[in-house]
Amino acid sequence: MKEVSTFCRICEPSCGLIAEVEDGELVGVRPDAEHPVTKGFACNKGLAGLDLHRDPDRLDHPLRRRADGRFEAISWEVAIREIAERIREVQSRHGTKAFASYIGNPSAFNALAGPAMGSFLGQLGVRKNFSSGTQDCANKFAGAEAVYGTSTCHPIPDFEHTDFLLVLGSNPQVSRMSFVSISDPMAAMRGIRSRGGRVVYVGPRTIESARRGEMFLVQPGTDVYLLAAMIEEILASGRVDEAVVAAHAAGFDGLAEIVRAYPAERVASVVGTSAEAIRQLARDFADAPSASATLSTGVNMGRQGTTAYWLMQMLVFLTGNLDRRGGNLYGRGFYPAAPRSGRTDPSKHFFDSEWGRIRKIRGSLPGNLMADAIRSEADPIRALFVVCGNPVLSVGGEAAMREALEALELLVVVDLYPNATAEHADYVLPAADGFERADLNLCGLGLQARPFVQVCGPVVEPRADRKPEWWIFGRLEQALGLDSVLDADGAPPLFGRLDHMLRATGHTAAEIAKAPSGTIVLPSLEPGRFYDDVIQTEDGRVACDPPVFHAEGAIERMETIFESLADEPGERLKLISKREPSMHNSWLQNLPKVRGRHREPRMWLHPEDASRIGVGEGDRVRARNAYGEIEVAVALDPGLAKGVVAMPHGGGFSGSPALRFAAARPGENVNRLLPHGPGSFEPLSGQAFMTGIPVEVEPVAG
Numbered sequence: 001m002k003e004v005s006t007f008c009r010i011c012e013p014s015c016g017l018i019a020e021v022e023d024g025e026l027v028g029v030r031p032d033a034e035h036p037v038t039k040g041f042a043c044n045k046g047l048a049g050l051d052l053h054r055d056p057d058r059l060d061h062p063l064r065r066r067a068d069g070r071f072e073a074i075s076w077e078v079a080i081r082e083i084a085e086r087i088r089e090v091q092s093r094h095g096t097k098a099f100a101s102y103i104g105n106p107s108a109f110n111a112l113a114g115p116a117m118g119s120f121l122g123q124l125g126v127r128k129n130f131s132s133g134t135q136d137c138a139n140k141f142a143g144a145e146a147v148y149g150t151s152t153c154h155p156i157p158d159f160e161h162t163d164f165l166l167v168l169g170s171n172p173q174v175s176r177m178s179f180v181s182i183s184d185p186m187a188a189m190r191g192i193r194s195r196g197g198r199v200v201y202v203g204p205r206t207i208e209s210a211r212r213g214e215m216f217l218v219q220p221g222t223d224v225y226l227l228a229a230m231i232e233e234i235l236a237s238g239r240v241d242e243a244v245v246a247a248h249a250a251g252f253d254g255l256a257e258i259v260r261a262y263p264a265e266r267v268a269s270v271v272g273t274s275a276e277a278i279r280q281l282a283r284d285f286a287d288a289p290s291a292s293a294t295l296s297t298g299v300n301m302g303r304q305g306t307t308a309y310w311l312m313q314m315l316v317f318l319t320g321n322l323d324r325r326g327g328n329l330y331g332r333g334f335y336p337a338a339p340r341s342g343r344t345d346p347s348k349h350f351f352d353s354e355w356g357r358i359r360k361i362r363g364s365l366p367g368n369l370m371a372d373a374i375r376s377e378a379d380p381i382r383a384l385f386v387v388c389g390n391p392v393l394s395v396g397g398e399a400a401m402r403e404a405l406e407a408l409e410l411l412v413v414v415d416l417y418p419n420a421t422a423e424h425a426d427y428v429l430p431a432a433d434g435f436e437r438a439d440l441n442l443c444g445l446g447l448q449a450r451p452f453v454q455v456c457g458p459v460v461e462p463r464a465d466r467k468p469e470w471w472i473f474g475r476l477e478q479a480l481g482l483d484s485v486l487d488a489d490g491a492p493p494l495f496g497r498l499d500h501m502l503r504a505t506g507h508t509a510a511e512i513a514k515a516p517s518g519t520i521v522l523p524s525l526e527p528g529r530f531y532d533d534v535i536q537t538e539d540g541r542v543a544c545d546p547p548v549f550h551a552e553g554a555i556e557r558m559e560t561i562f563e564s565l566a567d568e569p570g571e572r573l574k575l576i577s578k579r580e581p582s583m584h585n586s587w588l589q590n591l592p593k594v595r596g597r598h599r600e601p602r603m604w605l606h607p608e609d610a611s612r613i614g615v616g617e618g619d620r621v622r623a624r625n626a627y628g629e630i631e632v633a634v635a636l637d638p639g640l641a642k643g644v645v646a647m648p649h650g651g652g653f654s655g656s657p658a659l660r661f662a663a664a665r666p667g668e669n670v671n672r673l674l675p676h677g678p679g680s681f682e683p684l685s686g687q688a689f690m691t692g693i694p695v696e697v698e699p700v701a702g
């Protein structure tokens with residue numbers, strides 16, 4: 001048996017794995033105990049890699065939809081030729097403006113897929129691009145761009161030295177972390193506490209992670225007011241680091257004026273806590289010898305994720321904790337992305353559209369507008385490429401999305417699975433999985449607590465007709481007469497761009513692949529260069545009061561939303577998104593090893609809310625609002641803030657018989673309760689509203 005070093009391609013830590021190979025077949029996957037950074041850590045999802053690779057329901061051959069709606073297997077030669085012909089037809093009838101793409105979250109863990117898609121779409125001239133980024137993190141790009149002048153600058157907590165870690169909207173024990181790449185985050189939390197430090201989690205549910213920390217319960221969507229009040233308290237009590245502000249702040253007075261409108265006494269009832277608790281949290285953060293902060297999807301997916309991210313940065317900056325040991329540090333990694341990408345002027349990304357004023361964020365339009373853009377009267381999308389994405393289940397408004405996809409003249413889906421989106425495709429193309437393709441752990445760039453680069457080749461040859469994305473798009477490019485990576489004599493230069501980036505550290509991908517575990521460890525995060533080398537604002541200062549927030553109405557909206565929250569009836573229920581270890585968005589649902597106890601997603605209610613509604617554990621309820629309705633079983637959770645109901649995203653497989661295990665336990669697609677279309681996303685970032693959604697819950701009779 002051969003053992004091959006590789007790494008997990010599911011989430012940000014990129015945990016090192018050992019693949020066991022016998023006679024050219026993958027036969028086992030285990031954590032890489034010798035990995036210099038991840039040191040033998042891997043979770044249930046990564047260790048289910050063998051099952052993912054062998055799943056009999058995976059796509060193994062290109063499929064073509066027949067006139068009767070069923071799919072038939074075809075050869076790659078036929079698939080490439082026919083898709084190219086269909087592209088030419090759409091192009092000649094409607095022009096390139098009729099094309100669009102949607103790229104899903106797994107592309108972030110596939111260093112060669114993004115450039116392959118970029119090359120193909122760029123040469124075709126496709127400008128209408130959507131991505132799952134506007135479902136979970138677009139606010140962070142917009143916030144970093146406004147505050148630091150570039151969307152690639154996200155200082156992360158210095159876990160090894162911090163005395164106080166504030167974690168908003170994140171449950172690292174269950175879902176690891178996002179925009180922070182750290183294997184075994186709970187070990188880091190234990191480390192902070194064992195040094196006498198504090199870890200405070202902020203959110204609307206007492207989360208599993210808080211068993212080793214403190215929970216600060218808030219109402220959904222109110223983090224922005226909590227942060228504003230904390231800053232107001234820090235200003236009012238003279239806890240600002242004046243020297244840092246004098247040296248590095250721009251717009252400090254403007255920020256001070258904004259937060260003055262949100263003192264703890266005013267926001268407390270909306271946030272769902274006491275004014276004293278908010279003031280104490282602010283003072284504790286500011287008085288800690290060092291303090292750091294991070295926030296994740298629980299905040300991102302609210303109505304004001306960008307402004308919340310801005311205020312979190314301000315909390316760290318004003319207390320002197322930005323670029324300080326134990327505070328938040330910029331991670332250079334193997335390539336200094338922030339300084340190299342240069343300054344972006346956020347105001348240039350906004351434009352007027354038929355759905356109102358919108359923006360592109362790192363090239364992506366709001367995913368919540370994709371169905372509308374397909375059905376646009378003025379300028380409809382006629383051909384769509386979906387790569388490792390599942391907008392039918394990931395975006396709000398499933399019915400509208402399904403209807404829109406049926407209106408397309410050409411839908412091509414590239415995926416591991418025949419997912420819900422693929423049910424509407426004309427062609428479904430089988431992608432190689434992480435054991436079948438070469439890769440580099442690009443996703444953690446700038447975000448790794450312990451920076452490292454790992455390079456691996458394919459562990460085994462792709463099964464059946466599966467192919468990596470660079471091959472699929474390279475072949476389509478050739479069929480369309482475009483430049484292709486496959487045109488090169490000999491081996492295709494797959495790592496060209498990555499090798500160029502690696503030059504900043506004096507390495508090459510080929511050389512790293514030969515290192516033990518295919519990994520080199522990079523210098524640790526160090527403070528001291530942020531203000532000189534990293535920040536990209538025009539004046540080199542931290543933008544405390546970003547002009548784009550005023551120009552695009554965000555500050556005014558902050559007040560309007562606050563007033564509407566303050567006026568809400570007390571008994572209103574709000575739906576939040578919940579993560580579970582047995583779920584991973586919508587793409588691991590066919591794996592028994594991940595689904596664990598095989599339970600369908602339930603809706604969690606606070607026992608008092610359940611009793612008021614007249615239901616108990618296991619009863620079925622109907623949850624509905626203006627956007628849709630679902631029926632689901634109840635689970636009780638006294639750790640929820642009252643008035644909050646929680647449900648994980650990723651269910652809804654009743655119409656997906658090709659995924660046999662998932663279809664037998666289909667669950668409900670909670671995203672049917674989410675808004676979609678114009679007005680359903682944060683204007684500053686295009687980030688969809690996906691949490692804190694008002695919902696009515698009633699018992700299902702019988």
Ligand code: SF4
Binds near residue numbers: 009015041046176
């Ligand atoms: S934590 Fe993420 S990267 Fe690590 S094994 Fe689990 S899914 Fe894979």
